[in-house]
Amino acid sequence: MTRLYATGASLGVLLALAGHVRDPVVVPWDGLHPFLLPAAATSDAPDIPHEVLTGVVRQYCVRCHNDQALRGNLSLEAFEVEEVAERAETGEKMINKLRAGMMPPPGARRPSSDTLLALVETLEGIIDEASARDPDPGFRTFQRLNRTEYANAIEDLLGLKVDAGQWLPLDSYLAHFDNMAVAQTLSATLLDAYLNAANEVSRLALGEPNAAETSATYRVSVYESQHAWERVEGAPFGTRGGMVKDHYFPADGEYVFRFSFWAGDKARYEDLDISIDGERVALLELEVLHIDADLGPNWIMETEPISIHAGHRRVAAAFIEKVAGPYDDILQPHESSLAGTRAAVGYGVTLLPHLRDMTIVGPRDPRGVSEASTRGRIFTCRPTSPDDAQPCAEKIISRLATEAYRRPLSDRELEDIMSSFYDGFAETDGFEVGVRTALEAILASPHFVFRIEPEPAGVQPGESYRVSDLALASRLSFFLWASPPDNELVQEATSGRLADPRVLEAQVTRMLQSPKAEALATRFAAQWLRLQDLDLVRPDAFWFPDFTEQLANNMRRETELFFHNLVKEDRSIMELYAGEYTFLNQRLAEHYGIEGLVGDHFRRVEYPEAMQRRGLLGHGSILMLTSVGTRTSPVLRGKWVMEVLMNTPPPPPP
Incomplete structure (x- = not known):
């Protein structure tokens, strides 16, 4: 059993708890704290008999952890070191506290460091030996695809980017992770959501020749600067502000783009560029913009109907850049372009209009569906005669179902899905409708929605068994990539070679080098470090007028790239605590006071010697999420360090 323990670096960064959000002070820590114990792999503990170590527990621990006091709801009166395997959960709690130097508590009598080290390593050894003799992997309840996994599976299968949150309810979190099987529930409402998602995705993938007119609205955060x-990013060069969104156009037809604005009252001659996939389709000229005093829009503009082909398109709406550099104003502008806008209406203050939201309406007068990339991935063949319809459909459906189910397809399963094809084909006499009906059946199947792991034949209740190679392939892929296994991994599993340790290691190495492995940073590390809580913290604009949405996104990206680099280059885990480098772009470097970086792209940067930022607690993302809107919070920061980095949560408040 491999364990990772906090070392002296954690105590060093704890000294940064009172640091300022913008410029934290991280004090380097050389050597181990006297209360911390080194990891077992590097220690040289003395050999002390079990009964002597039991006496140590009696002498130093039972005073608080007895049947009467029950400190921490724990009694060690009857505890025997040699029998710790029978109380493994209690033993693991003791190991964590001892390794972190939290027990015996500071100020209390404590044995020598060698004795404590011998105690903790003896506990570990007994528990690990018992686990190796009689492994108990526990049981695994059913597991379903969460929102992210569902969206990634659809993109891998169909090349279609979807927002699964449109159909699926919020994911259940356990210990801040959204992919814990034990936390996932099943209800009639959830099943309906997956059925609705299957219906909508199948329509999106093939298009809707007679799509009804609908509207979709996208908004720009008030924290996003539009100086x-x-x-x-993604907007044409020579533009400022605005937004870039991926939008699905269900059919060829006419679409109207409608816009409203923030600020910029009385602004003149501002032009709004609207482009699709990098090509301008409209230019709105704002001769004079009128905005209410409370920043609410009373000026809405829209384009003439624009002819657009069906499919996923990148839509950009941005103002034409009229000023090449910073303003030369009487009042120096803040980084946040809307900070102080209520006062910025007089002479000597430049306040440009800001795009507030964009609404896309259509299609009007739909004219069918053009061939899009998603349709090309589905229709790998086309029937040239009625006799070709069945074999072509079987080829398409067999491939889609095999990839969707993450395993080879049985003949019976193919027959069942083909019956859905025949139903759609007979109802409309249309090959495409039949394929869409079959695709909907595939996406609604439990074999796609759930990660099913059948038990081997003959397994008795409570008996442990090795998971199949196909189940192992899915576990690996959804953990490392947050998406289904690719063809190579499925082939290795189908052949039975994935259980070979050498093959398994080779596949893991290959997967970690894939761009998909960044999911370990954007999903696993982000949830472990609780980066999703960044959306809940918004520094007060009065005290921090230079805070912008772009800066917050850059902070999050810095931490993701730092962790991704740690994994990809197989670097020491201690760099999480004391790494002397990070990943910055120009905006974040200027925020940290580091000179010489130009451009929006991130690159590895060594901290200057005089700068005391080190490891994760030098990252703006961590410092911000452990603060409140107007100040830092030593309590929140210390609690975060204990829970996230040390895995030793503080006791609940009295």
């Missing part, structure tokens, strides 16, 4: 020098 003259702020270009949104």
